[in-house]
């Protein structure tokens with residue numbers, strides 16, 4: 001397929017962040033090219049595919065084509081096995097997506113609005129003229145190609161090469177990177193109405209294990225851990241132990257590994273002619289490791305600002321950093337608070353987690369909101385109140 005030499009915007013990566021940015025900017029009239037390294041949008045799926053229904057409907061009308069299952073609540077398991085149920089009447093419904101179809105759906109809307117997409121396109125360098133970014137170089141079926149643009153958007157996931165090439169500081173502390181491993185397992189006997197979260201230093205140090213049902217007997221079963229707390233054991237080893245203990249009859253369909261950036265948004269996510277969005281900008285919820293709702297929002301903000309930049313013909317950092325400002329106002333400060341909570345919560349001893357679960361089980365389940373969890377955390381660490389005041393006032 002023939003592509004043009006120049007686009008207003010080139011988006012690197014067709015995940016939810018890149019797709020949403022492209023969709024928003026193309027809807028506002030910008031010419032957009034998406035370059036995706038993989039053979040197909042959305043494949044392989046490196047995600048447990050869970051998102052709250054409230055978050056999802058802010059962006060899309062739910063469609064059974066890309067939804068595996070609705071979830072009626074979350075069960076949290078203490079290290080001793082005691083579980084507390086947070087029903088959907090208190091926390092809202094959840095959704096398990098079919099990411100391969102969901103990601104493609106977002107890109108399809110972008111394409112319907114005039115965007116173009118090339119898969120098998122691995123972006124390996126930026127083109128600069130007098131120090132100014134003006135395009136990208138990519139490999140397409142072993143051929144090196146170039147495309148010129150006024151604005152490159154790095155939506156290239158947690159390893160973001162684009163950020164590094166642009167000279168943005170993308171370094172993350174080891175404590176803010178969660179190596180993860182996940183199977184899709186079948187032949188399961190599970191309470192498939194709920195998602196399940198397992199905590200404990202021996203189960204998943206610095207993180208948790210999850211079972212997110214995709215159907216009655218099939219689920220995404222995974223684990224995320226903190227590398228610096230694992231004494232040399234890797235995420236897959238923890239996951240295999242978890243599966244043989246809890247799901248001994250399970251049969252494997254697929255296996256993936258990945259990294260979840262659980263730090264805060266990078267200090268700088270824009271520069272002249274460049275923006276970073278999604279995992280590339282570290283916009284994940286640091287406690288849950290969930291990125292979907294945040295990166296969809298970030299993509300929407302980035303796409304709007306990018307399209308405005310095209311209209312104004314202003315691609316300076318001064319103009320583009322409006323995106324960073326809006327993001328911080330909408331989510332960034334909440335993310336800072338959650339980052340603090342992560343440090344506190346995942347430091348709890350197994351005994352404390354057992355006690356907390358017993359305590360939470362004394363609260364009527366319809367009152368078990370996230371606020372209630374926060375209150376319990378404050379009881380354990382009163383200095384958290386100071387942090388809350390600092391971020392919310």
Ligand SMILES: Cc1cc2nc3c(=O)[nH]c(=O)nc-3n(C[C@H](O)[C@H](O)[C@H](O)COP(=O)(O)OP(=O)(O)OC[C@H]3O[C@@H](n4cnc5c(N)ncnc54)[C@H](O)[C@@H]3O)c2cc1C
Nearest residue numbers: 013015016017037048049050123157258278279290291292
């Ligand atoms: C095991 C695991 C489970 C998770 N579970 C959940 C969950 O249940 N709920 C949730 O909300 N979040 C979850 N997350 C996090 C979520 O998957 C991410 O936050 C989300 O995918 C980020 O979207 P993104 O578009 O920024 O990046 P990605 O989805 O990673 O997309 C980046 C895209 O860029 C492409 N790319 C990279 N480099 C280049 C290049 N040089 N040239 C061209 N293309 C390139 C990649 O191929 C990829 O398609 C999970 C993550 C992992 C690892």
